[in-house]
Amino acid sequence: MSQITVTGGKPLVGRVDIKGAKNLVTKAMVAALLGHSASVLKDVPKISDVEVVSRLLQLHGVLITHDEDGVMHLDPSNVESARMVDIDAHAGSSRIPILFCGPLLHRLGEAFIPDLGGCHIGDRPIDFHLEVLRNFGAVIEKLPNGTRLSAPEGLKGAKVSLPYPSVGATEQVLLTSVLAEGITELSGAAIEPEIMDLIAILQKMGAVISVDTDRVIRVEGVERLEGYTHRALFDRNEAASWAAAALATQGDIFVGGARQPEMMTFLNVFRKVGGAFEIEDDGIRFYHPGGELNPVVIETDVHPGFMTDWQQPLVVALTQAKGLSIVHETVYENRFGFTDALNDMGAQIQIYRECLGGTPCRFGQRNFYHSAVISGPTALKAADIRVPDLRGGFSHMVAALAAEGTSNVSNVQLISRGYEHFLDKLAALGADFSYTE
Ligand code: EPZ
Numbered sequence: 001m002s003q004i005t006v007t008g009g010k011p012l013v014g015r016v017d018i019k020g021a022k023n024l025v026t027k028a029m030v031a032a033l034l035g036h037s038a039s040v041l042k043d044v045p046k047i048s049d050v051e052v053v054s055r056l057l058q059l060h061g062v063l064i065t066h067d068e069d070g071v072m073h074l075d076p077s078n079v080e081s082a083r084m085v086d087i088d089a090h091a092g093s094s095r096i097p098i099l100f101c102g103p104l105l106h107r108l109g110e111a112f113i114p115d116l117g118g119c120h121i122g123d124r125p126i127d128f129h130l131e132v133l134r135n136f137g138a139v140i141e142k143l144p145n146g147t148r149l150s151a152p153e154g155l156k157g158a159k160v161s162l163p164y165p166s167v168g169a170t171e172q173v174l175l176t177s178v179l180a181e182g183i184t185e186l187s188g189a190a191i192e193p194e195i196m197d198l199i200a201i202l203q204k205m206g207a208v209i210s211v212d213t214d215r216v217i218r219v220e221g222v223e224r225l226e227g228y229t230h231r232a233l234f235d236r237n238e239a240a241s242w243a244a245a246a247l248a249t250q251g252d253i254f255v256g257g258a259r260q261p262e263m264m265t266f267l268n269v270f271r272k273v274g275g276a277f278e279i280e281d282d283g284i285r286f287y288h289p290g291g292e293l294n295p296v297v298i299e300t301d302v303h304p305g306f307m308t309d310w311q312q313p314l315v316v317a318l319t320q321a322k323g324l325s326i327v328h329e330t331v332y333e334n335r336f337g338f339t340d341a342l343n344d345m346g347a348q349i350q351i352y353r354e355c356l357g358g359t360p361c362r363f364g365q366r367n368f369y370h371s372a373v374i375s376g377p378t379a380l381k382a383a384d385i386r387v388p389d390l391r392g393g394f395s396h397m398v399a400a401l402a403a404e405g406t407s408n409v410s411n412v413q414l415i416s417r418g419y420e421h422f423l424d425k426l427a428a429l430g431a432d433f434s435y436t437e
Contacts, residue, residue: 003410004423005434008382008403011288012249012429016242017256019045019070020232022418024194026053026096027171028201028232032074033062033103034179035205039227043257044072045235045420048413052094059086060104074227081108087146093117095168098129102176105138105151114146119389122332128162128169135160136176136184157182157221164362165190165215165302174198177219178207184219191215192303193262197233204228236262237309238419241394243286244313245429247275248320248402252287253429260284265306269314272296273321295323295376299358300331312338312391316398318374319347325374330361333368338392342399345383345407348375382407390418401431 020043030053032039044050044066054064059082063075081104087097095118104111118124130140133149135158141148157180162169170190177184189195191211199209199217205228208220239258243266246253260267260279267277273296276289295318300308308331318325319342329335339349349372355364356371363370382405387393393415400407412435415422423435 002413003408003436004397004412005406005408005436006397006400007406007432008380008401009405010249010401010430010432011251012245012401012431013252014429015254015256016425016428017283018235018238018258019043019420021194021197021235021237022047022049023167023237024197025050025232026094027099027175027194027198028230029053029057029072029074030096030099030103031175031198031201031205032227033057033060033076033079033100033107034175034225035076035227036224037227038073038075038077040229041072041074042070042231043234044070044232046070047420048417049094049096053096056087056097056100079107081110087112087114095124098126098168099171099175101129101133101138101149102136102155102172105149105155105176106179109151111149112146113149119391121335121337121389128164128166129172132160132169132172133176136180155180157184157219159185160187162186162188164188167192167195170195170217171198173217174202174209174219177221178202178205178209178225180221182221184221186217186219187215189215189217190302193233193236201228201230204230233262234259236266237307237391239263239284240266240307240310241313241391241419243270243275243277243284244317245398245401246286247273247288247293247317248398250288251429252285254283254285256283258284265304266310269296269298269306273314273317293317293321293377295321295325295374297326297357299328302331308332308335309391311335312395313398315339315349315372315374316342316395316402319349319376319378319380319399320402321374321376323376325376326357327372327374328356328358328361329370329372330355330358330363333363333366333370336369336372337388338395339372341383341385341396342380345380345399345403346378347380347399348378349373379404381405384408385410387411387414390414394419397426
């Protein structure tokens with residue numbers, strides 16, 4: 001396992017430039033399968049999630065090139081079904097394969113999807129996805145190592161409603177409905193910026209999609225879609241991660257590529273904690289202006305609420321705030337596992353089953369430790385850490401960078417799943433570390 005030895009106590013100062021959102025580019029790549037001509041996707045980061053999806057697409061005959069500037073060409077003109085054993089080799093590596101269902105059913109009339117991977121932050125079922133696909137007319141067969149789908153009568157538009165505004169399930173509907181016969185109406189849709197960017201891509205391809213004020217998405221199926229050219233939306237989760245790092249290390253980080261509109265909720269919280277930011281044309285400067293950090297009460301939610309992916313890095317900064325902060329995680333039932341390592345480093349974080357600080361959520365009274373109380377400020381001291389998941393891993397790195405002393409952080413390859421050139425960025429910010437494979 002790859003390991004980093006970090007000597008903390010130094011502020012992170014400098015500039016990082018971020019590319020397209022991990023949670024958009026992988027879906028945009030799958031969308032290229034729907035086009036009869038080649039697509040060009042710009043600002044695609046070189047991260048392992050992108051590599052996994054590239055391999056799966058290539059297994060199905062898509063020709064892909066991805067250059068150093070992040071420009072990806074995808075040519076789906078000779079898509080054919082891959083051998084199950086090849087696809088199965090990618091089982092457990094990502095959640096994106098589930099989004100291949102609609103496009104492969106449209107192109108091939110069948111699909112085999114390996115069992116899914118992704119961060120262990122909850123059960124992460126795919127019941128909404130399968131329900132939606134059945135509504136479109138898919139026949140689904142669960143196999144020991146994955147799921148086989150077919151569409152004997154083709155895919156027809158459907159009226160579907162999501163019990164929870166799931167990002168993935170909304171993408172499932174979008175990627176399946178655009179070529180389905182007739183009208184699709186999705187109520188209870190997710191409307192994250194990454195979803196809206198995927199809709200923009202599909203519209204470029206020839207799709208007819210509207211998003212109403214009541215979160216109802218309507219799609220008129222069309223006969224044929226062409227390839228697209230698109231510059232991916234920036235990664236607001238990575239931008240928020242570096243912003244939290246600047247706060248936790250009393251640093252000053254310019255995040256090139258970050259934009260204000262998609263980060264408004266984060267910026268409000270960042271300012272309330274005591275951080276300062278300056279919006280420039282080509283990015284956002286996040287810095288610790290000196291003085292004390294303030295405790296806050298945060299409830300994660302779907303867009304435009306406070307993103308669940310933002311809370312983990314920010315919790316590290318909250319360990320340095322004077323007083324009690326509360327985080328009520330309402331999107332995933334088990335997303336505070338990373339706090340154990342922070343407590344080992346001297347943080348004082350208590351997690352609770354109750355819905356603390358906000359409205360009761362789906363996880364209340366169900367034995368899920370989904371609320372956290374952070375008491376600060378606490379001096380963080382170095383420790384040996386093993387990265388548990390993507391965002392938790394970034395938080396552990398930030399804690400090690402903020403702590404006094406030298407920490408060993410293992411399993412860091414999990415961080416490269418979502419943060420391109422992570423080590424180069426740390427070095428550019430003046431972090432004191434060494435890396436062993
Ligand atoms: C996407 O995951 C992102 N991942 C997540 O980012 C992000 O946290 C999440 O959306 C919420 O914004 C990617 O886009 C690859 P969901 P997704 O379906 O689509 C439940 C990161 O760190 N649910 O909106 O899997 C689910 O269990 C990752 O970049 C069902 O119950 O999230 C969860 O409680 C982490 N059944 C809630 O919905 C289903 O069929 C939200 O999940 C699907 C979801």
